[in-house]
Amino acid sequence: MSSAAAIVIVTPQYNWGYPAPLKNALDHLYQKWTGKPLVIVTYGGHGGNKCAAQLRQVAAGLHMRPVATMPGIKRTK
Ligand SMILES: Cc1cc2nc3c(=O)[nH]c(=O)nc-3n(C[C@H](O)[C@H](O)[C@H](O)COP(=O)(O)O)c2cc1C
Secondary structure (H helix, E strand, O other), rough: OOOOOOOOEEEEEEEOOOOHHHHHHHOHHHHHOOOOEEEEEEEEEOHHHHHHHHHHHHHHHOEEEEOOOOOOOOOOO
């Protein structure tokens, strides 16, 4: 993580949130995320915009630099 120029997180949405293992990883590597540009990509039955918003807030707390565009992919089957 330290050597990465930027981070792309691709996550499903479950009940308006992102999965707990992802939060665990974010918390565990707390200092590694500082200053990294972040692209948040979500997917789900409705695209995952709710978990994208939550993740963006947490990323701010981790001093990351989330980009404005947050693609949400709607699963069709
Ligand atoms: C328990 C559960 C809750 C879900 N909640 C949402 C939701 O809030 N919004 C959404 O868009 N999709 C929701 N989905 C659909 C999943 O995001 C979708 O099926 C996704 O493809 C699951 O990713 P996975 O196959 O990698 O586990 C939910 C699915 C499950 C099983």
